[in-house]
Amino acid sequence: MRVIIAEDQGMLRGALSALLDMEDDIEVVGQAENGEKALELIDLLQPDICLLDIEMPILTGLDVAEQLVARRYACKVVILTTFSRSGYFQRAMRAGVHGFLLKDAPIDELSAALRRVYDGGRAVSPELAISLWEAENPLTDREREVLKLAGEGLSAQEISGNLHLSAGTVRNYLSEAIRKLDAKNRIEAIAIANKKGWLD
Structure with a gap:
């Protein structure tokens, strides 16, 4: 199989490439230091699999998958991560990722x-699979959208203008998100949702 590795840490990228190249049935045909370069290489080389770091400059691994x-x-996508955040995993599954x-x-x-x-088939690290059982995103798409905009510093009035909702409706979404996350206020709710990867 022909593989491209995209990882912003040069030492890790080189080590992965060298180790995978030692396998009889795996050939690393390209390496990229960011998501944009990964897309260029995929377009040029048409690999079977792209091994993507989840957090890279310019475009993340999830951006590339999407x-x-x-x-x-x-090209099939396998995501490499140091994070067991369920929000990342949910987004990866929506993007059709085959491995996490x-x-x-x-x-x-890995091989x-x-x-x-x-x-x-699909491949998910057992540790990541366990974390998914522990936490599912309780927020609706609209609650997530409103909370994300609030996290960017927008007021309820500004969010209502952005989303074409009444300010009262926006406040209701914020209140419901705060309640679901068992937070004391919107700042704590934003922090909790960000930590879980639910606003990505």
């Missing part, structure tokens, strides 16, 4: 996951 879906590329793995997994676990994905 663009691949929009462009209807056949922790960076500190042993190389044999086995790549083979599983190549053969049409």
